[in-house]
Amino acid sequence: MSVPLVTARGLVKRFGDFVAVDGIDFEIAAGEAFGFLGPNGAGKTSTMRMIAATSPLDGGELRVLGLDPAAEGSAIRARIGVVPQEDNLDMELTVAENLYIYGRYFDLPRRVIRRRIDELLDFAQLAERRDARVESLSGGMKRRLTIARGLMNDPELVLLDEPTTGLDPQARHALWDRLYRLKRRGVTLIITTHYMDEAEQLCDRLVVMDRGRIVAEGSPRDLIARYSTPEVVELRFRPEVDVGAPSRFADMAQRVEILPDRVLLYTGDADATVAKVEPMEELLDGFLVRRATLEDVFLHLTGRSLVD
Amino acid sequence: MATPLALRVVEAEARVYRRVWKGSVVTSFLNPVLYLLAMGVGLGSLVDRNLPDGVAGVGYLAFLAPGLLAATAMQTGAAEGAWKVMAGFKWRKTYQAVLATPVTIEALVLGVLTWAGVRVLMVTMVFAAVVVVFGVTSPVGALAAVLPAMLVGLATAAPVAGFTIRVDHDAGLTNLFRFGIVPMFLFSGTFFPVSQLPELLRPVAFAVPLFHGVEMARWAALGLAPAVSPVASVAYLLAWTVGGTWWAIRGFRRRLWR
Ligand SMILES: Nc1ncnc2c1ncn2[C@@H]1O[C@H](COP(=O)(O)OP(=O)(O)OP(=O)(O)O)[C@@H](O)[C@H]1O
């Protein structure tokens, strides 16, 4: 790994007595796309805000771009782009005015701002809505504008807190494509998400967070290899059927997870598992075979599913 | 050279203001015209008939105009410190967006209050022009009255911003106006001399920043001797401004830096 752009040691965030981030360590290298994956309340946003120098640490050490957020927050913020979880655009202004004002906070020259606005409105596919009031935009358009705004200062590090929440599938894929292009230009990305497909698509490396702690770390593929079997057979039982104990499935797969709506059989040999499932077919609404995902990793690590 | 952080906030506020300036200019023009007509001319003709020597030696319109100028400055400062700040951290959440940029909390507060000062200046300049048209005082006298009015506006905006950042609902602001700003507007010597107040309340009036602004505005516009030395009044208003700014910065930090 080259020189780390962000280093955290024993990072802690508290709200009153409640510990939101409980002593986590991580390092993020320049040019990397790094993910924080975890369920609601895991501490992802709290961590992002500390990295963005908009929230004080309650413990541990943090360096961002080689700087100390407590002492040099303004200098850090000048060089990073922030896309917060909740859009906080100025609803009373137009699309272009939002970008303009934001650019002035970074003290960009007016000429540069005008050029960046043109580029970013194309990037966000909002060129036609340039003079529309933000109030009148759809949720997905607002999200895209918030992302464009975070890029106004041509940042070398971009923090995206659940960038695609609220976007339709098409817009999500368009955004992934754009983030991928940013990454190819050498921009470092830090992304939080609770969509495993997003993490798999975008992240070179990620940490899985749960209740303020990091429970696993690696590339998506590593994590799946380490914490899951390659394939999963999902069974959906008829509503009236009693699923029974995990031991019932013990000889069908290496590991079993019983969820409220389905049973997951983790197996290295899906064909063999399916052959053993077939005798109970009349008890089932259906079954399917799929490749393991980060969702399975999370389930294994925490015993809970990622999206509730 | 880099633009100071607080000035970037002022520039942004000015840009937002461009959306609403027309309506706002009409209001700041109509307000003094209506007040001076109704109270100064209308009510004033009754007052003057009963007081041949005038109020404090001048006609009621002349007595009222500088006081109302200072009182309007207070109201403008209060509105900037109240509704604007609540919109910033709660309704529009624009402060959260600003604080993700190089702008610091201190710069945000200084920028917000500087812009409040600019707004007070705009409103009082229009007011001063109207006062001149009403023939109350010379242009120089009216301009001179703008200075203490500015100070009153800032001495109000700063502590009101500090109050607003600490309340969670706009009901808190409604109460601030109901029990604070409006009584001060009415009883700080704007409409009648504080010597008319019950003896018990007179010291209270002296504690109100607006009272000092009213006295100085009358002194500047009409040459009426103020009840308190202007040096003491300026120091008092500066203390409110500086103390209020410090209190606002602490409140902003507690609310937005966590
Ligand atoms: N300002 C705050 N005051 C009190 N508690 C807070 C505050 N912000 C966050 N928390 C708590 O800290 C915990 C972590 O919150 P955080 O927003 O970091 O989680 P998250 O992983 O981003 O969750 P989500 O996926 O829902 O966005 C939660 O239990 C939350 O209730």
Ligand SMILES: [Mg+2]
């Ligand atoms: Mg979050």
